[in-house]
Amino acid sequence: MAKTLLVLAATLAAAPLAAQNVPQAAAPARPSAAAAEPAPEDWRDIPDDEILLIQLKNGRQVAIRLAARFAPAHVNNIRKLAAARWWDGESVYRVQENWVAQWGDPTEKKPLPPEILARPAAEFEIGAFTAAQRLSRPDSYASATGITADGWPIATDGTSAWLTHCYGMVGVARDQLPDTGTGSELFTPIGQSARRLDRNYTVVGRIIEGMQYLSALPRSDAAMGVYATEGERTGIVWVRLASQLPADERPHFQVRATDNPRYAAMLALRENPAPPTVATGLNVCDLPAAVRRRP
Amino acid sequence: MAKTLLVLAATLAAAPLAAQNVPQAAAPARPSAAAAEPAPEDWRDIPDDEILLIQLKNGRQVAIRLAARFAPAHVNNIRKLAAARWWDGESVYRVQENWVAQWGDPTEKKPLPPEILARPAAEFEIGAFTAAQRLSRPDSYASATGITADGWPIATDGTSAWLTHCYGMVGVARDQLPDTGTGSELFTPIGQSARRLDRNYTVVGRIIEGMQYLSALPRSDAAMGVYATEGERTGIVWVRLASQLPADERPHFQVRATDNPRYAAMLALRENPAPPTVATGLNVCDLPAAVRRRP
Numbered sequence: 331m332a333k334t335l336l337v338l339a340a341t342l343a344a345a346p347l348a349a350q351n352v353p354q355a356a357a358p359a360r361p362s363a364a365a366a367e368p369a370p371e372d373w374r375d376i377p378d379d380e381i382l383l384i385q386l387k388n389g390r391q392v393a394i395r396l397a398a399r400f401a402p403a404h405v406n407n408i409r410k411l412a413a414a415r416w417w418d419g420e421s422v423y424r425v426q427e428n429w430v431a432q433w434g435d436p437t438e439k440k441p442l443p444p445e446i447l448a449r450p451a452a453e454f455e456i457g458a459f460t461a462a463q464r465l466s467r468p469d470s471y472a473s474a475t476g477i478t479a480d481g482w483p484i485a486t487d488g489t490s491a492w493l494t495h496c497y498g499m500v501g502v503a504r505d506q507l508p509d510t511g512t513g514s515e516l517f518t519p520i521g522q523s524a525r526r527l528d529r530n531y532t533v534v535g536r537i538i539e540g541m542q543y544l545s546a547l548p549r550s551d552a553a554m555g556v557y558a559t560e561g562e563r564t565g566i567v568w569v570r571l572a573s574q575l576p577a578d579e580r581p582h583f584q585v586r587a588t589d590n591p592r593y594a595a596m597l598a599l600r601e602n603p604a605p606p607t608v609a610t611g612l613n614v615c616d617l618p619a620a621v622r623r624r625p
Numbered sequence: 626m627a628k629t630l631l632v633l634a635a636t637l638a639a640a641p642l643a644a645q646n647v648p649q650a651a652a653p654a655r656p657s658a659a660a661a662e663p664a665p666e667d668w669r670d671i672p673d674d675e676i677l678l679i680q681l682k683n684g685r686q687v688a689i690r691l692a693a694r695f696a697p698a699h700v701n702n703i704r705k706l707a708a709a710r711w712w713d714g715e716s717v718y719r720v721q722e723n724w725v726a727q728w729g730d731p732t733e734k735k736p737l738p739p740e741i742l743a744r745p746a747a748e749f750e751i752g753a754f755t756a757a758q759r760l761s762r763p764d765s766y767a768s769a770t771g772i773t774a775d776g777w778p779i780a781t782d783g784t785s786a787w788l789t790h791c792y793g794m795v796g797v798a799r800d801q802l803p804d805t806g807t808g809s810e811l812f813t814p815i816g817q818s819a820r821r822l823d824r825n826y827t828v829v830g831r832i833i834e835g836m837q838y839l840s841a842l843p844r845s846d847a848a849m850g851v852y853a854t855e856g857e858r859t860g861i862v863w864v865r866l867a868s869q870l871p872a873d874e875r876p877h878f879q880v881r882a883t884d885n886p887r888y889a890a891m892l893a894l895r896e897n898p899a900p901p902t903v904a905t906g907l908n909v910c911d912l913p914a915a916v917r918r919r920p
Binding site: 469522541603614 | 720722723760762763764765766767791792793801802803815816817818820821822823824825836837840841842843844895898901902903905906907908909910911913
């Protein structure tokens with residue numbers, strides 16, 4: 331049966347496009363899979379002080395890449411909170427279905443270390459749009475989107491640019507006013523991307539390992555998905571920068587550079603799938619973080 | 626503190642838009658919240674034979690609204706599979722992080738009832754684009770998107786139209802060829818919307834209750850997220866149409882009609898949030914299924 335299917339598939343792939351009921355534009359040239367493979371030099375080390383680790387009480391670990399270049403004030407706060415061991419003993423206290431998982435201090439009463447900025451200005455926008463790879467269509471929230479050379483998903487309205495609230499990105503929770511988030515309470519979208527938070531919440535990072543230990547947590551039916559009881563929370567043992575751990579205990583990560591033809595070929599393959607699959611489009615939030623452990 | 630925040634927020638809302646660093650277009654008139662509330666007659670009963678219920682072994686239940694009008698051949702198969710009790714004793718056997726949860730027969734060897742179509746033609750497209758409410762921008766996958774009068778998210782390229790693979794929509798798993806899915810193996814996107822499946826997979830429904838009992842299942846690290854061991858699977862006790870249950874055991878659902886000014890006002894409120902929140906856009910997959918239990 332499997333063999334028959336393969337023969338049929340090959341026949342279909344060779345048939346004229348019109349017979350497959352897809353638009354009759356000329357089929358774009360598809361790069362080879364080999365052309366889309368990263369070269370060894372495409373993997374760039376992420377500095378140890380841009381990796382934030384969350385050790386959960388259930389033994390799982392989550393790794394976040396910090397957007398130090400785009401949200402320096404909030405990332406600076408986060409580094410100081412980790413140094414002060416502020417999150418140790420706190421929890422993941424909010425998991426709202428198709429929205430976010432959020433962690434920190436559920437009481438919002440724990441005193442912050444004096445050395446952090448209590449009201450950093452919002453860092454919603456990141457300056458100019460400098461996408462090494464630009465996606466081919468506008469999306470529902472931006473006139474253009476793309477990926478920076480160092481792998482961050484971004485969007486623009488033609489004037490300003492911002493990091494996009496894709497699945498797994500990390501944002502700064504706050505009260506009603508834009509400058510009321512310190513970085514002590516953080517969240518990540520766990521369902522459909524949360525793009526209506528773009529330019530409304532400061533993005534400080536992206537989860538690069540262990541996302542499933544947040545996305546698969548039980549949802550709360552209580553208001554805003556905040557667990558109604560302490561027993562429902564997932565405890566946090568500690569949060570540290572990799573650079574704050576002993577050298578031999580640090581995980582090391584690398585990100586795939588996008589300013590090269592190999593990454594462009596990868597995008598082209600995604601945008602032009604092999605027949606009989608029809609090309610549909612590509613959203614900036616469809617692209618996973620291209621990150622690996624340093625070999 | 627909370628009061629101070631509210632006073633500040635009120636001041637900010639009254640300030641000129643320019644001071645808030647948002648584009649200086651005239652602020653659109655926002656409908657009142659009352660204008661966006663559904664009228665009693667906006668709630669329309671969903672027929673009992675368009676509700677598919679999955680009773681999980683852990684005591685949880687998932688309810689799916691079937692897209693009988695758009696995928697009649699596959700929905701017909703699904704009705705017959707439920708009548709034949711074909712899914713009873715099967716399982717949710719695949720949960721892939723930021724992709725899909727899938728259920729049915731993990732061996733793909735269980736004989737299908739003779740009365741179902743073994744190779745129904747793909748039902749990727751639904752005919753003309755007839756959105757009662759059209760969203761204002763194209764998205765990454767379509768020249769226009771919208772919501773049908775009876776609440777289904779759809780998209781078009783100007784020629785054909787299709788149901789969109791949003792979070793919680795239900796698709797027909799298949800092998801490589803388009804007509805190899807019967808409806809016996811079904812999946813739902815559990816992360817970022819799976820829009821690259823649009824026009825490539827038949828959509829047969831949407832989860833309208835209990836989505837969290839699929840989205841929060843443990844992810845599998847095995848190939849394609851298929852659990853490596855039987856013990857990881859979530860057992861299915863039974864699957865039935867509501868119409869196949871005794872009358873007094875049936876749950877009844879209603880969907881909010883969209884072909885009225887109240888739904889349009891709800892969309893306008895979402896697209897034009899109150900300051901200081903900046904308007905970002907609205908994607909068809911941001912709109913949850915507007916469904917409730919019949920009061």
